[in-house]
Amino acid sequence: MKLLIIGASGVLGSRLFNDAIKKKWNAMGTYCSHECAGLSYLDVRDKNSLEKVFNLFKPEAVVMAGGITDVDLCTLKPKLAEDVNVKGTLNLVKKIKEYGAKLIYISTDYIFDGKNGPYKEDDKPNPVNIYGRTKLEAENIVRTRLKDYLIVRTCQLYGAAEQKPRTSPQASYAVNVVQNSNFAIKIIYNMRNNKKVYAADDLYSTPTYAGSLSEIIIKLIEKKAKGVYHGAGAEFINRYDYVNKIADIFGLDERLIQKVKLKDLELKAVRPSKGGLKVDKLIKEKIAKPYDCETGLIFLKKDMSYA
Numbered sequence: 596m597k598l599l600i601i602g603a604s605g606v607l608g609s610r611l612f613n614d615a616i617k618k619k620w621n622a623m624g625t626y627c628s629h630e631c632a633g634l635s636y637l638d639v640r641d642k643n644s645l646e647k648v649f650n651l652f653k654p655e656a657v658v659m660a661g662g663i664t665d666v667d668l669c670t671l672k673p674k675l676a677e678d679v680n681v682k683g684t685l686n687l688v689k690k691i692k693e694y695g696a697k698l699i700y701i702s703t704d705y706i707f708d709g710k711n712g713p714y715k716e717d718d719k720p721n722p723v724n725i726y727g728r729t730k731l732e733a734e735n736i737v738r739t740r741l742k743d744y745l746i747v748r749t750c751q752l753y754g755a756a757e758q759k760p761r762t763s764p765q766a767s768y769a770v771n772v773v774q775n776s777n778f779a780i781k782i783i784y785n786m787r788n789n790k791k792v793y794a795a796d797d798l799y800s801t802p803t804y805a806g807s808l809s810e811i812i813i814k815l816i817e818k819k820a821k822g823v824y825h826g827a828g829a830e831f832i833n834r835y836d837y838v839n840k841i842a843d844i845f846g847l848d849e850r851l852i853q854k855v856k857l858k859d860l861e862l863k864a865v866r867p868s869k870g871g872l873k874v875d876k877l878i879k880e881k882i883a884k885p886y887d888c889e890t891g892l893i894f895l896k897k898d899m900s901y902a
């Protein structure tokens with residue numbers, strides 16, 4: 596399998612890139628602004644860089660795990676979100692058609708409004724923020740322009756970014772914390788540094804361990820799956836309970852956890868308060884068994900044993 600992974604400097608992409616290499620697939624991974632050893636440069640806004648990568652590698656399949664994933668940044672910089680997440684996906688889809696590759700597009704539970712989660716694959720989308728709107732627009736581009744596509748929606752990813760920044764060969768925990776917007780890692784970092792953390796008990800999701808999602812994506816590619824799948828954790832949980840589980844597994848001081856309401860956090864972007872994804876389709880089709888939080892967090896702790 597010749598697999599191109601766009602966003603291999605990110606949390607999901609880095610894990611998937613390493614897992615694909617372990618499987619002896621011919622994998623190429625890309626970064627955009629955080630140069631990493633072993634990865635090639637690609638900005639989906641830049642048609643020349645897309646052509647260069649496709650022409651050099653000629654992928655059979657492409658996982659699009661790249662983009663602007665910071666939900667509040669999307670609200671603060673809507674043009675950036677539109678340029679990367681929507682127009683960038685359109686540029687990619689055109690290249691995919693030209694080279695006859697299969698696209699695996701990674702999407703989000705934020706395409707739903709969060710009134711009634713967790714959601715099934717065929718529930719009606721109704722995004723409440725710019726991030727969700729750009730991801731849904733990108734999904735629609737993929738759906739309407741390609742025949743052989745896979746959309747894998749995920750939710751509240753956690754994992755340790757696995758790529759080594761070129762500027763700092765001994766990739767450190769602190770560098771990873773700064774570079775990605777991964778909620779669990781930030782909580783662990785702050786609590787280890789004796790800082791208070793705030794967790795809303797009215798914000799629900801199905802947190803997803805990046806290693807589990809990587810396994811799900813690989814299985815879906817192997818099975819030549821098409822259409823839409825939800826690849827998420829198996830547990831529907833609120834942030835306060837989730838942060839308590841993190842503290843428990845990582846041996847952190849639970850007195851640092853402050854229970855709040857979502858509105859108290861004064862976030863820039865509206866959040867779907869009852870988000871999350873149902874994974875019944877994955878289980879029914881025997882593709883993978885998604886993890887509960889405890890299992891995923893124990894794996895995360897092993898991944899971070901260098902920290």
Ligand SMILES: NC(=O)c1ccc[n+]([C@@H]2O[C@H](COP(=O)([O-])OP(=O)(O)OC[C@H]3O[C@@H](n4cnc5c(N)ncnc54)[C@H](OP(=O)(O)O)[C@@H]3O)[C@@H](O)[C@H]2O)c1
Binds near residue numbers: 630639702
């Ligand atoms: N994080 C979550 O909780 C979550 C939840 C639901 C869905 N998702 C979806 O899952 C996927 C992976 O998320 P993640 O958290 O692993 O992402 P991440 O850690 O934020 O990484 C984003 C990746 O996108 C790359 N990128 C940014 N701008 C780009 C551009 N213009 N062209 C090409 N690549 C670009 C980044 O490269 P540089 O860092 O080198 O610039 C990085 O490799 C995304 O599609 C996201 O929407 C994430």
